[in-house]
Amino acid sequence: MSATNLLKRKDEAELWVTGQLVATRKRISALNEPTASVDGIIGIQVFDEEPPRVPAQRVDFIYWTAMRRWGFYRSRIAQERARLFNRWRGSAIGRVGDDIGETADDVIREERLAEFLVPEAPSGWQSEDGEGLDFELKGAEAVWLRDRLLSIEDVAEGPCLLAKAAELCVESPPQLEPSSIRLWDDVLIRQSAKSAMQLDRLERARQASYLSHYVRAIYAALVEWVVETTASPRRDLPLRYYRELLGDLAEDRAMRDVALALSLHSLFADVPRIPGALQKCLHHVQVGLRKVAGGEKAEAVFMNNVTHRLFELVERRRKGGRARLSRTEQGAARRIGFDRNTINVYDLDYRWGQVRSLLADLHRGLTRA
Template identity: 25%
Template sequence: MTIRPEGETMDNAYLHWLDLTAADRDKARKVLDLFNEQGTVDELGLGSLRDVLSNALFPGTSVLHTRLRYVLFIPWVYQQLEARHGNFDVASEARRLEVTLIDALATSDAPEGIIGVHAREAVARLASSAYWAALVHWGLFVPAKSQGWYHAHFHSLRRRRSDYPRTDDPGVIWTQEATWHPRLPPAPDAFPEDAAFALTPEEADFLLGRLEATCNGTLLAWLAREGSSSPAEYLWEDPEALRGPPAICDVVELARRFSRHVEGAPLLYNLLLAELRRTEHDRADDEEWIEHYRDALAEWANREADEDAFDPEALWHFVRLHGAHLPTPQQRFVETWSRRVAMNGPDGVVNDEELRRLIADRERQLKGPRARVVNQGRLLDWRGNVGVGRMQFRWPQVRRLLIDLHKGLGH
C-alpha cells in the first residue's frame, strides 16, 4: 500500500488500492482521516497530541461525523441485509441501501449534514465507514471488529445465528452470536426509502444509555447527560462543559491551555512563508500578509500573556497515561516552543530567531523536499493562510451530535 499526500487535505491524497485486504483498507482510511481536520496539526506534526485529547474528551467521535442518527441508520441497513436469505455481495448491497438513504434524507424536512449528498451513487466515503468506530466504541456493534472484518464474516455469522425465541421481554432477541446491541431500537417501517435525522425519544434514550455506559467519566458522557440542545459555539464557552466533575474539567483545561499555547506556532510559520516569498519572488501581496501575521501574532501574544506558563510535563503525563506514543521530535518541538515563549515572553515570539529555525526545521523534518521553506514551487503555491486557528478537538462535530441527542430527549 502506498499513501502519498500531495497537499494538506485528504482531497489531494491518493491511494494505490491494489492487493489490499479489508483490514488494510480500514487502516488506510484512518490514516487519510488525519488529513481532514485542518489546522496546525497538518503543518507542524501535532496531530497525535490533538487526537489523544480529542479521544479523551469525546471517545468514538470523528471529524467526519455530521448527525447522530447515523449510528442507528447503519445498523438498520445491515439488519435488513442480515434478514435476507441466500448469498450476495454484502458490501455492494449495503452501499446500494446507503445510497437509497442519501436520496431519502435529501428530501427530508431538515437535510443538513447528509454524507454523500452531492456525489450520490459516486460517493467515495460512505457514512458507515465514517461512523464505524463509533458503533464499535459505543457498543452498538457487538463483535467490536472493523467493517472490513464484518463484511468478510457476514455470511458465516448469519449461518451461525441460532433461532432462540424471544424472552418475555419483547425488546430483546437472543442470538447465539449477537451482531447488534439487543436493545437497538427498531427501524421505521419505510426505512431506508423514508428517513430523517430527528431522533425519537426512544432512540435518544437508548443512545444516552450507550454513551453513559461506554464513555463514563468523559466530557461526552457528561454533556450527553447534563447538556442541552443549545451548546455554546466554542467548547471553552460552554457552561455545562466548564462545570463538570473535577477530573473532566482537568482534561478540558489541559486541552484549552494547550490549544492556546501552540496557536502562535502556525502564525509564525505563515509569517516565515510570507517573508521568504517576498525575498525570493518579490510578490506584491506578501507585504500585506507580513503585516497581517505580525498583527495576528501580537493579538495571540496578548492572550497568551494573560495565561500561566504552559507546562509540557503535564501534557506528557496525560499522553503516557492514555498509552499514546510520544515521538521525541514532537516532544522536543513543544518543549522548545514553551521554553522560548517563557524565556522571552509571548510578544518576543515574532522576532525569535531560534523559534523561526525551530519552525523551519520542523517542516523540513516532516515533509522533506516538499517543505515550503525549501521547495520554491510549493512556496509560490502558498495561498497566504495555512493551518491557522486553534485546535477544536472535534467540538463542532460533537456539538451537532449533542444537539440531535437533546432534541430527541426533549430538552
C-alpha cells in the same frame, strides 16, 4: 457474499439515505418548517453530481473512532474498519444446522467476526410512502444513545466529560447561540466538568487550543518562508501574509499567556498517545513564545532551520508525500500556487460544533421519551 458485493450494497444504502435526507431538506425549505433538523448532511456535494456518488470518506469511516469508543461496534479479531471489510468475505459467512463437521469450510466459527450494537431499523424505513428521513431522535432512540454514551470508559478523574454531558443534557441543553461560543464557555459543559471533577482538564483543553493556534500559525509561516527561500527568482514581491499573522498573534499578550500557562506534562498525561516528535514541537513553541514575551520578534524566533526540522518531521510522519515543508520535488509540487488562502489558521475546537449538535439532538429526543 463477497467483500465487493457487501461494499456495493452498503454504498447503495448510503446513497438512498442521503437522497431521503436531501428530499426532506428541500421539503422543509419549501414549506419553511423549522421542526426537523437536516443540517450537516455528509457527502452532499458529491451527491449533487450526475450521477450521484458517495464521498471518498464514508460516514462510518469518519466516525469510526466514535463508533468503537461509544460501543456501537466491537471485535477482537477486526479492531479496525479496513481489517473488518477485508476479512468479511464469502467464506466467513457459513450455513448453520445439524450434522455440520468442524472441518467443513462453511462452518461458522464460535467467535463472531464483529458485533454491531445498534437499534433495529424502523419497520418500513425504506418505504417511499413515509414522511422522509431527518436527524431527529425518537424518545427510545435518544434513551438508547444516552445509555451508550454513559457506558464510555472513565478517565483518571472520573466519568468521561461527554458521558456526563449526555447524562445532564436532558435538563440543560448546550448553548446553540451564539454559534461562536467555545466548548469551555458552554454552561452544560462547565456543569458537566464540575460534576465529573474535570474543570482542570477542561482548562487544559482551552490552553491547548490556544497553543494549537500558534502551532498552525507557525506551520503556515514556515511554508511561506520555504516558498520564499527555495523558489527561483521571482518578479512579484514575496508573500508575507502568514508571517505577519504570526507576529500579530504572538504579540497578543492575553492569548500568549493562556498558551504558556499550559502544563505540557499534564497534557501528555491527558493524551498519552501524543507522538514524541509532536511533544518536542509543542515544547519548542512554548520556549519560543517565552522569548517573544521577553521582547524578541516572532519571525526571528521561529523562522529558522531548527523550527523547520521539528515541524517537517511531524508533517512527514502525518502526511508522507503530501508534506509541504519538505525541500523535495514532492514538497515543491505541494507548494505550487501557495497563497494567503491555502492554509486556515485557527484554534483547536475539538469538533465542538458536531458535539453540540449531538447533545442538542439528544436533549430534544430525551424530552420525547
